[in-house]
Amino acid sequence: MACALIPSLTLMPRGAQAQPAPTLRIAVEADITSTDPHYHNLAPNKAISAHFFDPLILQDEQQRLVPGLAVSWRAIDDTTWEFKLREGVTWHDDSPFTADDVAFTVQRAPAVPNSPSSFGLYIRQIAETTVVDAHTIRFRTTGVFPLMPVYLSTFGIVSRKHGEGATTADYNNGRAMVGTGPYRFGTWAQGDRITMERNPAYWGGVQPWASVTTRFMRSPASRVAALLSGDVDLIDALPTSDIGRVERDARTQVSRTVSNRNMYVFVDHLDRLSPFVTDRQGRPLDRNPFRDVRVRQAVSLAVNRDAIVTRVMDGAAEATGQVMPRGWFGWTPTLPPPAYDPEGARRLLAEAGYPNGFNLTIHCSNNRYVNDERICQALGQMLTRIGIQTTVQALPFATWITAASRQDYSMLFGGWGIDTAEPSSPLGSLLATFDRATGQGASNRSRYSNPEVDRLVAQGLATLDDEARRQVFIRATEIAMRDVGLVPMHHQVNLWGVRRGLAHAARADEWTLAMSVKPAN
Structure with a gap:
């Protein structure tokens, strides 16, 4: 398929260089409704989930498809797609990731009870799932379906070991929060914050931040004040009226891109x-x-x-x-x-x-x-x-x-x-x-x-x-x-406020990710 490319802006330092910090501090406008990655097809939920649960295929900041837990994919006939999975990937409990986990996820994601907006939209075309071997899985579709790779980039893969029989409440309280992502789940206090710790065994490379704290801060004025005072390093949903103020401050900068x-x-x-x-x-x-x-x-x-x-x-x-x-x-x-x-x-x-x-x-x-x-x-x-x-x-x-x-x-x-x-x-x-x-x-x-x-x-x-x-x-x-x-x-137009000395890759999908922030040097 042809995907439009939306240019993103990676900000470079304009002033003193920031030293790598053990903790990245983020403030976002919207709270999440659950940590269950399949409960609610909602952007804030999916952005938080991406820290813990990888999809088969990732989307970069311009929404181009790049390999995730799958390293390659192909249509082997009109109604069959085959995905080759990444070898050597482990869950946060060090158990191996396999095709069986993918098969379980495809079964679970569209069937979460009481979902306000189901992920079934992206899975309903799958008529049959076949685990060929530990690192190969095939999907037979109900008809010709060229968008299969795109649709399978929209939700995270969960562990059968931890997800089978688990409820949304088990994800919310952390018991089932075992993923393959770059960060491990710490704590979640709804309406306040979520914390996470670096996954030292992440297949995509170790992140620069030992820990991340994301605070849910509804008030735009409070988010801007927290950024300008140095209490946080990154805020999303920068009020349009504060663009000039943040750009003029020697300690902060603005990151922006056209939104989807x-x-x-x-x-x-x-x-x-x-x-x-x-x-x-x-x-x-x-x-x-x-x-x-x-x-x-x-x-x-x-x-x-x-x-x-x-x-x-x-x-x-x-x-x-x-x-x-x-x-x-x-x-x-x-x-x-x-x-x-x-x-x-x-x-x-x-x-x-x-x-x-x-x-x-x-x-x-x-x-x-x-x-x-x-x-x-x-x-x-x-x-x-x-x-x-x-x-x-x-x-x-x-x-x-x-x-x-x-x-x-x-x-x-x-x-x-x-x-x-x-x-x-x-x-x-x-x-x-x-x-x-x-x-x-x-x-x-x-x-x-x-x-x-x-x-x-x-x-x-x-x-x-x-x-x-x-x-x-x-x-x-x-x-x-x-x-x-x-x-x-x-x-x-998506707007973030960023501490100077940090490089931030602005995303068209609005997601505010710790993975998008690095020391600029």
């Missing part, structure tokens, strides 16, 4: 009385207005994307009219950002039978995405101007995501990191019809559904030729955007 994360608005597509929509008198409407495509189009036209980029994001974003970032595999020039047109939005509302608009509450997180609450407030003002009187409710991410997954909201603002660097991830997760059995639409919290989009996603996943597959996914994207299956907003 699409920020979007979901509206309720269910045939019901939508829970947070009323008429002007506060009475429930007799139908869900968002079932009418004209209302969804009105919402999109009401959004001044350029204003959000310049005034709310301080330029650290790119407005978009589709799910893929500009220039990536599956992006198309046929879907530019919709022009801001409040008059056109009001006309569409009137045509749909809402000349006086209606009342609405939009829900968003206040501690997950860059400027998430501020963006929500701006959206509320923009919608109010076209006659949709909007109230904003911003919540902690853990509370927000739980309710969003139950379809408790009428409108929500969220984001999706494209961990496969191609369109099947957002199309299959956000816009495909929700199907718990197959994992399709696992994060489709609006319950948008179009059989033609589903058909094209399936066709693209079974198309060997890169260019033909790209065109199929573009067609699926065009249909979903015509339907306003979601309202695309912008792609973020």
